[in-house]
Amino acid sequence: MAAPLRRIGFETATLLVMLAGCGGPSPKKAADERDHAASAARSAGMIATAWDSGAVPGVYASHAVGQMSAGLAQAESAGVWSVLPVAQSSAIRKELRTLAVVTARLDTAIRRNDRTAVADLHGYLLDHGRALTDLPIDTAR
Amino acid sequence: MLLVRDVLDKQMVDRHGNRMNKVDGLVIRWGDGEPPRVVYLEAGALTLARRLGRRLGGWASRLARRWGGEHTESYRIPWNRVRAVSLEVSVDVDAAETRVNVVEDWLRMHVVEHIPGGRK
Amino acid sequence: MKRLVEIALGIVTGIGGFLEAGSLATAAQAGADFRFDLIWALILGAGCLAFLVEMCGRLSAISKHTVPDAIRERFGFRFFMVPLVIMQLVMFLVMATELGGVGIALQLISGVSYRWWCVPVGLLAWALLWKGTFGLVEKGVSVLGLVTLAFVVGAFHLHPPLAGVLHGAVPRLPSHDGAHYWFLAVSILGASISPYLFFFYSAGAVEDRWDVSQLSINRITAGAGMGFGGIVAIGALVLAAVVLHPAGIKVDSFEQLPLLLTSALGHWGFILFVASLAVACFGAAQEIALTSAYLMAQGFGWRWSENLPPSDDARFSLTYTLMTAVACLPALAGVDVLKLTNISMVVSAASLPVVVMPLLVIMNDRRYLRDYCNGWFANGVVGAIVLLAFVLAVVSFPLMIAGGG
Secondary structure, three states: OHHHHHHHHHHHHHHHHHHHHOOOOOHHHHHHHHHHHHHHHHHHHHHHHHHHOOOOOHHHHHHHHHHHHHHHHHHHOOHHHHHOOHHHHHHHHHHHHHHHHHHHHHHHHHHOOOHHHHHHHHHHHHHHHHHHHHOOOOOOO | OOHHHHOOOOEEEOOOOOEEEEOOEEEEEOOOOOOOEEEEEEEOHHHHHHHHOHHHHHHHHHHHHHHOOOOOOOEEEEHHHEEEEOOEEEEOOOHHHOOOOHHHHHHHHHOHHHOOOOOO | OHHHHHHHHHHHHHHHHHOOHHHHHHHHHHHHHHOOOOHHHHHHHHHHHHHHHHHHHHHHHHHOOOHHHHHHHHHHHHHHHHHHHHHHHHHHHHHHHHHHHHHHHHHHHHOOOHHHHHHHHHHHHHHHHHHOOHHHHHHHHHHHHHHHHHHHHHHHHOOOOHHHHHHHOOOOOOOOOHHHHHHHHHHHHHHHOOHHHHHHHHHHHHHOOOOHHHHHHHHHHHHHHHHHHHHHHHHHHHHHHHHOOOOOOOOOOHHHOHHHHHHHHHHHHHHHHHHHHHHHHHHHHHHHHHHHHHHHHHHHOOOOOOOOOHHHOHHHHHHHHHHHHHHHHHHHOOOOHHHHHHHHHHHHHHOOHHHHHHHHHHOOOHHHHHHHOOOHHHHHHHHHHHHHHHHHHHHHHHHHHHHOO
């Protein structure tokens, strides 16, 4: 029994060391969060395209896009942006808010079967998604 | 025959070939001047609890005395009933006549047969 | 002729049973984040699994004892408690993941949340175990599981660059994001080399009454079955690499994964994805529930067999009943299925040493294997796997903290 216990002790120690170094928000975490948000926006766009071509049913597309929207709204109010200078964090938050609203509208348009609206919103989504990725984040801190 | 290696923790099989718990413990008599002899094989959760530690064993004994009814000790099989020891320990008893399966039978009667599809 | 059918069934079971929530999610994340660079991890995982599964089959065929039997008998009850407790915990986590996976599949087509699906799904999985036989579970998993070949078909459809794929088959250091790369490598290995698979396979060998004459079938089943199964997972990775990676999409939810097959196979892709996810996870959930019961019953010496009616092996049957009920809880509580998957794969990887190390010892024990003990090559391979298992056990949790998600 001793050998496994010793191993568990080693793991716990390593865990504590790692945890000590991975505390709260950091610029790197902010960059990761930004990339995940941009990925959510692009996923919503891809799902919308798949729906438009008839590859996926509206039930799925609407649910999935709605989930992306909720995720983006959550990202906007996340605490991770607080480590950045005010100008950067408010620019990112603004973009995330826009993306959350656009994806929510996309969800509604899919449910209403409004192909024109979906196409418009998709284009909007692409532009703002790109804008989000282009926003600067100082990771050099 | 090395007891720990060849007997302890082995599967017991009754005279009909049915599985009958594992050998959870051995009862050895240490006589004066006589070499120690195995007197019984033991099977039961109580024996297992004791092997895990004295405190756990004591706690399990108390539980058994309160709720065990007539069964406050592990089931014992006399050594002279052991017919063969290979990868399994063949014992000359009928599992149905022993109380080794008391938990199994209780669960069958009070739980399994009340679940739809549980009755044969 | 009968042997050919047995071999075919064995290979089909290996293919159909390989992919489940964990291997799908980890392969997809690997493809999306690192393109083809982690293919080597899947090859390594499938290879290790093939070796270990062959050994478990050989052990059961020659000794007529299963792995848990042998571990307790050879190492004693006190030692046995360690793999028993750890494996039950791992199996609970992985089964919760699988039930969640089926729930997600049903959510994809119905729009009804997976939280509502986990109880009916659990109930169905349990009912099939309660009334069914081992053969039913085994054949169900294998035949229905073939639908997962859609990932291989889809991958070919998109004409991935062969050079890139072969490039990724060679182990390499990450070009970026080291912690996340190694976290995914560990998760892939944990998903492929699932300890519950050995227990299930060895119990199955005893359920099917294998003997010496099945040894060659065992070798082919293990090698080809796990090998081809690995190809299904590689298919999923390649699809993610071709569809998600160029678009800069990271896998954060199972909801994104239908895109893997819709891009390749259009409308059929969606249906095949839902079917694959549902069938693969359902089969895995049943296997895990049974394995949990096998582990308890074989370790304590109870009567056990899926071929017996529940009233003949009450403790065995109630164990898988309890495990199924408890495994529904995380999904019911709304735990994020992808996050649960990532955690359970890491825990699975970390738990490997407690199973592989005893196995190495047992495979050299003449009392169990007579003339069929491991040769020097097999010992070398298992020895290397044991070392790998210890490395995984040490690094898995720190990597999850540093590079997870």
